[in-house]
Amino acid sequence: MIPIDEARAHVLSHCAVLPVVEVPCRAAVGMVLAAPVVAGEDVPPFANSAVDGYAVVAASVAGASAGAPLVLPVVGEVAAGGYTDRVLQPGEAIRIMTGAPMPAGADAIVMVEDTERVDGGAQVAISKAVQAGDSLRGAGDDVRAGTVLYPAGTVVTPAVAGMLAGVNAAVVQVVRRPQVAVLSTGDELVDDGSPLQPGQIRESNRTVLLGLVAEAGCEAVDLGIVRDDEAELERVLLDAAARFDAVVTSGGVSMGDYDVVKAVLGRIATMRWMQIAIKPAKPFAFGMLAAAPGAREIPVFGLPGNPVSSLVSFELLARPALRQMTGHPVIQRPTVAAVADAGLARRPDGKIHFMRVFASFGEDGRVHVTSVGAQGSHQLAATSMANAIAEVPDGDGVPAGGTVRTILLSVG
Numbered sequence: 205m206i207p208i209d210e211a212r213a214h215v216l217s218h219c220a221v222l223p224v225v226e227v228p229c230r231a232a233v234g235m236v237l238a239a240p241v242v243a244g245e246d247v248p249p250f251a252n253s254a255v256d257g258y259a260v261v262a263a264s265v266a267g268a269s270a271g272a273p274l275v276l277p278v279v280g281e282v283a284a285g286g287y288t289d290r291v292l293q294p295g296e297a298i299r300i301m302t303g304a305p306m307p308a309g310a311d312a313i314v315m316v317e318d319t320e321r322v323d324g325g326a327q328v329a330i331s332k333a334v335q336a337g338d339s340l341r342g343a344g345d346d347v348r349a350g351t352v353l354y355p356a357g358t359v360v361t362p363a364v365a366g367m368l369a370g371v372n373a374a375v376v377q378v379v380r381r382p383q384v385a386v387l388s389t390g391d392e393l394v395d396d397g398s399p400l401q402p403g404q405i406r407e408s409n410r411t412v413l414l415g416l417v418a419e420a421g422c423e424a425v426d427l428g429i430v431r432d433d434e435a436e437l438e439r440v441l442l443d444a445a446a447r448f449d450a451v452v453t454s455g456g457v458s459m460g461d462y463d464v465v466k467a468v469l470g471r472i473a474t475m476r477w478m479q480i481a482i483k484p485a486k487p488f489a490f491g492m493l494a495a496a497p498g499a500r501e502i503p504v505f506g507l508p509g510n511p512v513s514s515l516v517s518f519e520l521l522a523r524p525a526l527r528q529m530t531g532h533p534v535i536q537r538p539t540v541a542a543v544a545d546a547g548l549a550r551r552p553d554g555k556i557h558f559m560r561v562f563a564s565f566g567e568d569g570r571v572h573v574t575s576v577g578a579q580g581s582h583q584l585a586a587t588s589m590a591n592a593i594a595e596v597p598d599g600d601g602v603p604a605g606g607t608v609r610t611i612l613l614s615v616g
């Protein structure tokens with residue numbers, strides 16, 4: 205058996221960041237910038253009003269107060285999208301709406317709440333003094349033209365995409381989103397809703413893995429169930445190597461007579477068959493596969509068939525590798541030192557046990573975990589309720605109140 209860190213380092217050393225593509229900023233959400241984005245223009249592009257109110261020369265309303273309002277003539281009006289070339293003089297006001305350009309001559313805005321219309325709007329009574337710059341948004345005070353808005357490596361969130369649109373960066377250079385094919389193997393698997401015949405079970409791993417692949421920031425491609433048939437599996441795998449960036453298989457990598465993934469990948473790919481010192485998910489296969497000799501090689505993740513094992517080995521080994529291919533600066537899930545509210549019992553066996561737990565934030569500000577229950581590698585029901593995985597080191601387990609390193613799958 206090899207340590208999990210060695211297995212992960214091996215996998216990561218083979219999964220390079222994908223090439224750069226150019227996409228519209230909206231389509232880039234979830235992707236990673238491959239080049240810095242320099243703002244081509246100021247945001248906002250011109251000085252404008254932050255409120256609805258009256259543009260004034262601040263010095264000319266210095267004496268205004270609630271007790272002694274100052275009445276000024278209203279010499280114009282400007283709305284968002286509009287423009288006035290009237291140059292404001294001291295002692296005058298221009299009615300202005302949020303986002304409208306500052307009239308020349310004006311240096312502050314009096315909020316509408318501090319004013320009252322006089323003479324049907326021909327004049328305005330100002331009941332509060334303002335300072336130069338009040339309620340005014342300067343040109344470029346969000347973004348200055350010519351500055352680096354985002355460095356390479358920035359993850360495009362919805363807000364980043366919006367800001368890219370806001371500086372007219374209509375297309376951006378990003379790392380291509382990996383297309384990751386997922387297939388299940390096994391003659392016993394049924395996924396069409398038909399009644400189970402003796403020996404058959406419903407297929408579940410593919411649904412789990414397609415979801416996890418998408419959640420990792422990749423495009424998940426469903427290749428369905430492949431029967432335990434070497435010729436068929438070889439055809440599907442070679443075809444996938446020609447079309448996609450990675451393949452994830454489940455089942456058929458242990459020592460059984462019908463472990464066809466092992467037989468086929470052993471023949472057509474450069475594989476490393478691992479026995480990892482973890483529970484669940486001890487057997488794990490990883491290799492590089494090309495559609496033809498000399499063609500581009502893609503990584504192949506051979507996950508074990510037991511549903512919990514396939515999920516855990518995806519989390520520990522495939523997910524960081526796929527994230528690395530996307531160019532994400534953070535490839536691992538966050539881990540915390542959590543409090544085990546109840547004991548996490550186990551026996552010494554030379555392996556780290558990755559126990560599925562439910563994590564929540566305690567009033568002490570720490571993360572607390574409790575087992576989700578059944579920990580068998582076939583018992584997906586309990587695992588499906590987990591939001592974290594506790595790493596219980598070799599030994600007798602973690603006592604109630606003890607600390608356990610915990611991988612957070614989701615927060616909140």
Ligand code: AMP
Nearest residue numbers: 388407408409410455456457508509510
């Ligand atoms: P294998 O690794 O192919 O020997 O499969 C190990 C166990 O996982 C067996 O009990 C299989 O029936 C089960 N299994 C394999 N693939 C799947 C799948 N896609 N969905 C649900 N169970 C599976």
Ligand code: MG
Nearest residue numbers: 389390455456
């Ligand atoms: Mg099988």
